[in-house]
Amino acid sequence: MKSxxxxxxxxxxxxxxxxxGTRGVVVEIRIPAEHRSRLLEMGxxxxxxxxxxxxxxLGDPVEIKVRGYHLSLRKHEAxxxxxxxxx
Amino acid sequence: xxxxxxxxxxxxxVLTGNPNCGKTTLxxxxxxxxxxxxxxxxxxxxxxxxxxxxxxxxxxxxxxDLPGTYSLxxxxxxxxxxxxxxxxxxxxxxxxDLVLVVVDASNLQxxxxxATQVIELGHPTWVVLNMVDVARENGLELNxxxxxxxxxxxxxxxxxxxxxxxPALRTALDHETHRAGPLPEPRSFTxxxxxxxxxxxxxxxxxETELPERKRxxxxxxxxxxxxxxxxxxHAGKYPETIAFAIAAARNRxxxxxxxxxxxxxEARYARAAAIQMAVTTETSPPGETLSDRLDRVLTHRVWxxxxxxxxxxxxxxxxxxxxxxxxxxxxxxxxxxxxxVESSLPPGDFTSLLSSGIxxxxxxxxxxxxxxCFLFLFLSVLEDTGYMARAAFLMDRLMSRVGLHxxxxxxxxxxxxxxxxxxxxxxxxxxxxxxxxxMLIAPLMSxxxxxxVYTVLIAACIPTRRLxxxxxxxxxxxxxMYLLGIAGALGMAWVFKRTxxxxxxxxxxxxxxxxxxxxxxxxxxxxxxxxxxxLRRAGTVILAINILLWFLVSYxxxxxxxxxxxxxxxxxxxxxxxxxxxRFIEPVLIPLxxxxxxxxxxxxxxxxxxxxxxxxxxxxxxENEKAGSPSVANxxxxxxxxxxxxxxxxxxxxxxxTLMVFYVFALQCVSTVVVMRRESNSWKWPLFQLxxxxxxxxxxxxLTYQLGRACGWN
Ligand SMILES: Nc1nc2c(ncn2[C@@H]2O[C@H](COP(=O)(O)OP(=O)(O)O)[C@@H](O)[C@H]2O)c(=O)[nH]1
Ligand SMILES: [Mg+2]
Numbered sequence: 115m116k117s118x119x120x121x122x123x124x125x126x127x128x129x130x131x132x133x134x135g136t137r138g139v140v141v142e143i144r145i146p147a148e149h150r151s152r153l154l155e156m157g158x159x160x161x162x163x164x165x166x167x168x169x170x171x172l173g174d175p176v177e178i179k180v181r182g183y184h185l186s187l188r189k190h191e192a193x194x195x196x197x198x199x200x201x
Numbered sequence: 202x203x204x205x206x207x208x209x210x211x212x213x214x215v216l217t218g219n220p221n222c223g224k225t226t227l228x229x230x231x232x233x234x235x236x237x238x239x240x241x242x243x244x245x246x247x248x249x250x251x252x253x254x255x256x257x258x259x260x261x262x263x264x265x266d267l268p269g270t271y272s273l274x275x276x277x278x279x280x281x282x283x284x285x286x287x288x289x290x291x292x293x294x295x296x297x298d299l300v301l302v303v304v305d306a307s308n309l310q311x312x313x314x315x316a317t318q319v320i321e322l323g324h325p326t327w328v329v330l331n332m333v334d335v336a337r338e339n340g341l342e343l344n345x346x347x348x349x350x351x352x353x354x355x356x357x358x359x360x361x362x363x364x365x366x367x368p369a370l371r372t373a374l375d376h377e378t379h380r381a382g383p384l385p386e387p388r389s390f391t392x393x394x395x396x397x398x399x400x401x402x403x404x405x406x407x408x409e410t411e412l413p414e415r416k417r418x419x420x421x422x423x424x425x426x427x428x429x430x431x432x433x434x435x436h437a438g439k440y441p442e443t444i445a446f447a448i449a450a451a452r453n454r455x456x457x458x459x460x461x462x463x464x465x466x467x468e469a470r471y472a473r474a475a476a477i478q479m480a481v482t483t484e485t486s487p488p489g490e491t492l493s494d495r496l497d498r499v500l501t502h503r504v505w506x507x508x509x510x511x512x513x514x515x516x517x518x519x520x521x522x523x524x525x526x527x528x529x530x531x532x533x534x535x536x537x538x539x540x541x542x543v544e545s546s547l548p549p550g551d552f553t554s555l556l557s558s559g560i561x562x563x564x565x566x567x568x569x570x571x572x573x574x575c576f577l578f579l580f581l582s583v584l585e586d587t588g589y590m591a592r593a594a595f596l597m598d599r600l601m602s603r604v605g606l607h608x609x610x611x612x613x614x615x616x617x618x619x620x621x622x623x624x625x626x627x628x629x630x631x632x633x634x635x636x637x638x639x640x641m642l643i644a645p646l647m648s649x650x651x652x653x654x655v656y657t658v659l660i661a662a663c664i665p666t667r668r669l670x671x672x673x674x675x676x677x678x679x680x681x682x683m684y685l686l687g688i689a690g691a692l693g694m695a696w697v698f699k700r701t702x703x704x705x706x707x708x709x710x711x712x713x714x715x716x717x718x719x720x721x722x723x724x725x726x727x728x729x730x731x732x733x734x735x736x737l738r739r740a741g742t743v744i745l746a747i748n749i750l751l752w753f754l755v756s757y758x759x760x761x762x763x764x765x766x767x768x769x770x771x772x773x774x775x776x777x778x779x780x781x782x783x784x785r786f787i788e789p790v791l792i793p794l795x796x797x798x799x800x801x802x803x804x805x806x807x808x809x810x811x812x813x814x815x816x817x818x819x820x821x822x823x824x825e826n827e828k829a830g831s832p833s834v835a836n837x838x839x840x841x842x843x844x845x846x847x848x849x850x851x852x853x854x855x856x857x858x859x860t861l862m863v864f865y866v867f868a869l870q871c872v873s874t875v876v877v878m879r880r881e882s883n884s885w886k887w888p889l890f891q892l893x894x895x896x897x898x899x900x901x902x903x904x905l906t907y908q909l910g911r912a913c914g915w916n
Contacts, residue, residue, distance in 0.1 A: 147463055159468055
């Protein structure tokens with residue numbers, strides 16, 4: 115799965131910088147290790163496909179779709195989740 | 202004989218699963234209408250237990266509904282309870298004979314992540330595959346036999362909300378009551394990397410020797426202990442030191458080898474969960490936008506979403522404030538009628554007074570909260586069961602995070618406008634203990650409905666009915682000002698607490714937005730009734746006792762009879778009483794605020810409940826009451842206007858009125874809040890701290906108001 119994504123074409127982008135409707139695959143999670151566990155347990159792992167669904171009306175938090183369900187996280191965390199966007 | 206005693210011991214079944222997977226709905230349809238609701242010792246986590254109905258077996262089957270959990274590495278008190286029950290680490294819950302893991306068929310991967318963790322614990326376990334109707338609607342067909350084969354345990358497809366599939370589950374439970382089969386073989390759903398697996402095995406053998414009674418789940422426990430950096434802190438004392446050392450050493454070795462011990466097991470388990478999900482799912486129609494997605498496009502829309510949110514919150518506030526006011530006023534009228542009937546039909550004396558003013562009014566002050574509490578719980582249940590609660594937090598998180606709070610703090614704060622007691626209870630949905638505590642500490646600063654009578658009387662007595670810019674009446678503006686002051690105070694104090702006393706890592710808001718569901722009416726009303734009853738039983742008794750104490754303080758010691766001054770008796774009695782003496786005793790503290798000792802009595806007596814201030818003042822100033830009951834606001838206000846200091850200045854100037862209202866905005870003048878805070882925080886420390894900080898704040902701000910007002914020549 116991972117090897118099919120061309121490495122050189124698109125540089126990884128923070129989840130929070132995407133526009134609603136964009137899909138991508140997580141390539142790195144820069145949240146400090148101690149705070150990462152809940153996000154991992156909710157299924158957001160390196161290699162997981164994610165769709166950015168929308169931003170909340172006041173701009174924060176963001177809503178994503180992962181493993182078939184909807185999850186919201188603050189921009190602060192979404193800044194630290196890097197995705198390779200499918201073209 | 203042996204058979205009879207075996208029949209008497211119940212089969213203990215435990216219900217567990219992710220939040221929102223339908224556990225409570227299943228619990229209700231299996232146990233019917235009789236369940237025992239309580240709390241786990243030492244925490245306010247709800248404990249629901251009941252007997253399964255409709256079985257033919259003589260042996261009773263007891264069902265325990267655990268709080269919803271995403272994993273066995275707990276992140277909140279709720280999740281900790283679920284983990285501890287499954288690990289048989291909670292003395293009050295014996296080892297389960299059977300575990301039912303509820304799995305949401307429409308969200309299989311993440312639910313299997315948890316289900317496989319539970320299966321590995323080695324208890325006899327079945328999977329209850331719920332929401333198959335939702336999965337069908339989403340175009341997913343699940344192959345139940347192959348899921349059962351992949352997990353190695355029985356799987357029962359059901360629709361908990363309609364009862365579909367429940368007969369098969371009941372039949373299987375019936376069989377289980379007279380089964381003495383062997384325990385299941387230990388299973389593992391995580392293919393661990395070699396280095397991580399080796400470390401886990403060495404911890405496993407250490408656990409087997411140190412904790413032989415839990416030998417069977419040693420491997421599952423070893424993997425969890427190794428990858429969870431919090432559990433050894435939260436469960437200090439439950440694991441021997443040698444284990445903590447071994448785990449620290451193992452983690453160091455793994456880190457040196459470049460293995461991330463936090464994520465290794467999670468990744469392996471998700472890989473397995475995803476493989477199982479793909480193998481058992483057939484897509485019958487291409488995935489498209491679900492009804493829930495379409496609803497969300499409106500309900501979380503930039504404009505419509507916020508508008509609808511404001512409407513829903515307005516309706517909730519309105520129902521707490523106005524609709525509940527009607528039954529509340531009936532109850533109050535009933536209590537007053539009963540107490541005056543007692544007074545008129547029994548011979549006057551201490552006993553009659555105790556009965557009518559102490560006990561009946563005390564019981565009254567508890568049950569008059571009931572309509573508001575019922576409405577609140579009904580609303581909260583609707584918001585939670587439909588899935589809207591998560592959206593409310595999603596919409597409000599930005600605002601609340603400005604002062605360091607969580608989106609989930611919004612609803613408790615809003616509820617506190619009606620009454621701080623339901624507000625405190627509504628904080629139970631907040632996971633982070635620190636955020637919950639901060640919300641509880643500031644919730645009573647929101648102006649509750651009991652402050653309204655106080656504001657009304659003081660505004661009528663002190664604030665001139667002038668207009669500002671021709672449209673805004675000064676009285677209305679004052680009232681609005683007091684509400685805004687309370688909100689500002691609450692947000693300000695939240696900001697302060699989050700930076701000082703309860704500083705901590707900002708808890709990330711990782712919140713599931715579950716699909717919208719149609720809630721079941723029966724479940725809603727049951728919830729409302731169970732939670733309200735718990736409130737009556739637990740808080741009611743203490744509130745009653747304290748009311749009786751306050752009755753004693755205003756009634757004793759008795760003045761010796763001087764029949765000449767019959768009309769002045771209540772006023773004299775008040776002055777003579779312990780409360781009156783206390784009022785005069787605290788007068789030196791009140792003088793800098795511009796209050797006299799009579800206001801002091803009002804403040805002391807209204808500690809039972811703020812609205813008592815009004816009735817106390819009318820006794821202190823001996824206002825002619827209308828026979829029917831409550832003193833008329835206009836009469837009291839006129840009396841107050843005429844009240845003079847010994848040197849002839851009026852007592853109730855606009856400045857005094859504002860100062861007194863500022864005092865009431867911030868002071869924690871409510872026994873019931875203190876008692877409920879004690880229950881919800883499980884210690885006397887926090888209610889006493891809250892009492893101290895709010896009273897201190899009230900005094901300081903009242904002092905500043907009065908002194909600044911005087912300095913500006915306003916009087
Ligand atoms: N369509 C459908 N809805 C369900 C089913 N089971 C539960 N629900 C609804 O899902 C919501 C959450 O259920 P609840 O029992 O409170 O979940 P819990 O958080 O696991 O206790 C409620 O509104 C239920 O009415 C089901 O099988 N099908
Ligand atoms: Mg539930």
